[in-house]
Amino acid sequence: MTPYPLLPLALLALCTACSEQATLRVEEGIGPNPRLPAPNRTLIPTVNIAPATGWPQGAKPVAAAGTQVVAFAEGLQHPRWLYVLPNGDVLVAESAAPVADKPAGLKNWVAGWFMEKAGSRVPSANRISLLRDINGDGVADLRSTFLQGLNSPFGMTLVGKDLYVANTDALLRFPYIKGATEISEPGTKVTDLPAGLNHHWTKNVIASRDGRKLYITVGSNSNVGENGMEVEEGRAAIWELDRASGNKRLFATGLRNPNGLAWEPQTGKLWTAVNERDELGSDLVPDYITSVKDGGFYGWPWSYFGQHVDERVQPPRPDRVAKALVPDYALGAHTACLGITFAKGSTLPNLQNGLFVGQHGSWNRRPHSGYKVIYVPFKAGKPNGQPVDVLTGFLDEQGNARGRPVDVKLDGKGALLVTDDVGNKVWRVSAAKK
Secondary structure (H helix, E strand, C coil): CCCCCCHHHHHHHHHHHCCCCCCCCHHHHEECCCCCCCCCCCCCCCCCCCCECCCCCCCCCEECCCEEEEEEECCCCCEEEEEECCCCCEEEEECCCCHHHCCCCHHHHHHHHHHHHCCCCCCCCCEEEEEECCCCCCCCCEEEEEECCCCCCCCEEEECCEEEEECCCEEEEEECCCCCCCCCCCCEEEEECCCCCCCCCCCCEEECCCCCEEEEEECCCCCCCCCCHHHHCCCCEEEEEECCCCCEEEEEECCCEEEEEEECCCCCCEEEEEECCCCCCCCCCEEEEEECCCCCECCCCCEECCCEECCCCCCCCHHHHCCCCCCCEEEEECCCEEEEEECCCCCCCCCCCEEEEEECCCCCCCCCCCCEEEEEEEECCEECCCCEEEEECCECCCCCECCCEEEEEECCCCCEEEEECCCCEEEEEEECCC
């Protein structure tokens, strides 16, 4: 018998009746100086699930003016992360949270039920599939199981003939041969990664321009350290690993849940997208994108968006808060920004000098936020202006999620690929035919 069978329904009704809702427009929480109202803590945290329904037959997202969208691949199993190989083949990690790391307890059980309704609690395929567009029509003709038997894989990067895959608990290296449609050789463990309770299980990896270093994201084990800071050792951080020696060090810390990683083309700086904390109301705290400073501390858990103190975290650490850096650019509360990629090489009209961002969408904001792909214009290596919608329509008029965008990558022709882990598709956005 399922434990607490009626409890989620009762809590859902209670949460739905709760009066807490946003007083600011999403746009007011966007930019280098977002509005940050006073925290609005409630007895029952805000829950506003967009039930996952998938796409009706023939339906698709709405593409920006001058662009068009088609399904590059369909029928995938919870596609999350992308990597485009030099020959144009596309790798997609089909992955979800590891079953063994689903935490026990009433609160976590209820949270898991809500995530299941949102389409986030599904069995993990634990594989990476390869997609190839043979005839060049913008739709994958070949699909193969490239790697299997992984442990909630996420980030991927290729350096020479070494393909690195970030499992939830370790970074692995596999031998890669150009044009191969599968890898059967076992991977070599490069380093362990913090795992365990795994409140945030996704691990991403990117290589430096010269290939000497790898940078690996590790999210926190809690919302704001409520499980104790000893289990947060090495988490809420970006690690730097030296490929030659295998030595690693903390590159940046205080990043609650960093996901996307990308190199800014003009300055060469590393950028990341970060999911911020919950349970301070619908208007707090904005997720953000930021350049990452070597040795930088970004506040978590003691403060947010610079030195705004989170009084829930005890004991306070004014010494840490005083060192907290302000992120470069906020992207709205609870928008769940995940994948990022810079637009260098983009063939989408008027979208060539900025950053594409996949916004997975809120489950704890009223009204919903995110559920789209946006483009943040840049100038001289920094955000410059308001975001532009690239792909929308993931929510229907009843507030159901037909899809949820995750990662974004440019393919070999300058079109934008987007994973959709509710629609189980990879979308391809290209310039509209004239």
